[in-house]
Amino acid sequence: MEPISSPVEMFFFPFVGGGHQIPMIDMARMFAAHGAESIIISTPKHALSFRETILRDQQLGRRIFIEILLLPENIDIADTDMSAIPVTDTSMLQEPLKKLLLQRKPDCIVHDMFHHWAADAIGNLELDIPRIVFNGNGCFANCARENISKFKPHEKVDSKYEPFVVPGLPNRIEMTRSQLPVTRIVEDNMRKSKENCYGVVVNSFYELEPAYVEQFRKGNKAWIVGPVSLYNRNIADKAERGKKAAVDEQSILGWLDSKPPNSVLYISFGSSPRFAPQQVLELAYGLQASNQAFIWVIRDVFKGDGTWFLSEFEEKMKESEQGLIINGWAPQLLILEHGSVGGFMTHCGWNSTLEGVSCGVPMITWPISAEQFYNEKLVTDVLKIGVRVGSLDWLWWNMEPRVSVGRDMVEAAVKRLMGGGEEGGEMRKKARLIGEMAKKAVEGGGSSYVDAIALINELEDRRRINK
Known part of the structure; x- marks a missing residue:
């Protein structure tokens, strides 16, 4: 089999909110550390918050770069605080993204679930570029949401505070109607993002929620690659992650x-x-x-x-x-x-x-x-x-x-x-054990490390086949 002449090129297209942008920047850095070429797609304003971190990675010899999507003059996309329904509209980035994809033709694009319009944008280009969705939740939340949507147990209780059991989960989980998200537009956008996608990347690790990873994978092609925050290993990266600290x-x-x-x-x-x-x-x-x-x-x-x-x-x-x-x-x-x-x-x-x-x-x-x-x-x-x-x-x-x-x-x-007390002490012991599992997951041979390498290898195989 002929060797790949250049690293797999992966596009990462985060949403503009801090809670969505931060883990995708971590993820792009993680894939670059594993040998891929990571291209982070951003706007002039939002790139400022992580530019210094990317420069430090480049000095370590990693192939990670920022591509700026140029917007109409005097227009930029504001940071979202997720306070509006729907959340911040980023569809003005559609045409600049299309031009970039036609120019670069990457091996894949990983995009945030809130860029739901990316599915049509990429599909209309008729380019064979795998579209991978990052939805920012863990497997447990995804499984619970899917089963509530499917079985509708919340519709069988008399009041919003009456508990119901979420059906079809490995654990007995009780919730109330008062605790459920009511943002149907957001849920619809998440569904649109996943339709006909190549797969899903999840910021979690197998040992944290094994039964829910298995259940999620029954309906989704998924790579579990976190916790991506653990790829911030020096003080500067930790201190400046997201924004410069106020103190x-x-x-x-x-x-x-x-x-x-x-x-x-x-x-x-x-x-x-x-x-x-x-x-x-x-x-x-x-x-x-x-x-x-x-x-x-x-x-x-x-x-x-x-x-x-x-x-x-x-x-x-x-x-x-x-x-x-x-x-x-x-x-x-x-x-x-x-x-x-x-x-x-x-x-x-x-x-x-x-x-x-x-x-x-x-x-x-x-x-x-x-x-x-x-x-x-x-x-x-x-x-x-x-x-x-x-x-x-x-x-x-x-x-x-x-x-x-x-x-x-x-x-x-x-x-x-x-x-x-004893209860707090026991929780602390369990938390420490899980924390050790998290660190092992991202190390060589760990579950998340293996999943990340598996995705890179799969993209390399696709490139060979399509050559």
Whole structure:
């Protein structure tokens, strides 16, 4: 068999939201580290957030590049906070993408599920380019969503808070109608993306959810290649992942170094949630009452004017040395992997969930939207490495914010996980074991490593056959 004269050329076309762009950049870097040529397709504005990281990879000899899609003059695509239905329209990129595909004819294109129009765009070119979808969820969430859509158990209960069992899953999973996503347009776009695609890449690892990987693969050709966050191996990559941190990472690490092992609770709700000011107040009072050391990342996304309170609270926590508040972007990976961090209060976005898992940190789950209630079930009911804070209602970001979790609920969840009891200790042990499995999965011979190499080899074989 003749050798391949040049590396497999893979296009990566991320969506414009941080939670979708970040893992696809990690994935492109991972495939380049495995010998492929990775081309990241972006716009002038969005490429700025990862340009320095790509330059560092190029200096290591990796074949990874950025292709900029030129837009009409004075037009750019805004970062989405997933607050509108449908989410940010990126279809203006269709014609520039077609031109690039005709010019380069890559061995495949991996695109985000929200670029659902890419299916028609690529199909209309009549080019034999495998189209691979990245949907940003784990296998458990995908299986739960598919079975609820197929069997409709939520239509057989009398109220939105009456539990029902999700049929056809390896574990007994109970949910309520109040926890289910109501974004039919988004669900339709996901379905359109998958129609007639070559396959799906998933940011997960087999050992995390083996029964659900097997179930997902019954209906999908899939490569399980994560956790892709683990390909960020130097401090600069971790500190600048997504955006430049709002606070110098050394000052954060210095604060963490001053705390005992497993004593700090890290709190972050991703890049999109908007809480009512009263909800922020309840969270703050619950944290204060718990007497637990914490780092709380507050991005400028809260509805209403709570500045006066947060400034006062921040000063009080600084004086007592109980808490450190970061206003803006935080180096999440650096924080989670620090030995003093013993818990993670999270909105259960899949990236955050997987990063917590990869760092071996148990969680306090506070799902809000998207597929986050599914992820909570994986963490608490399947893996048993998390404590529910008690949120019950699925909320789209542009819905009127309200108080869903009181200060007593916050305090109770923090003490349950971080208070030194047997239950929290067992969760921490399980989380550490799973974290070790995650690291082994991406190393040579690990399950995710093998899947990534298998995809590269398959694309090489296609090129030989079609030569």
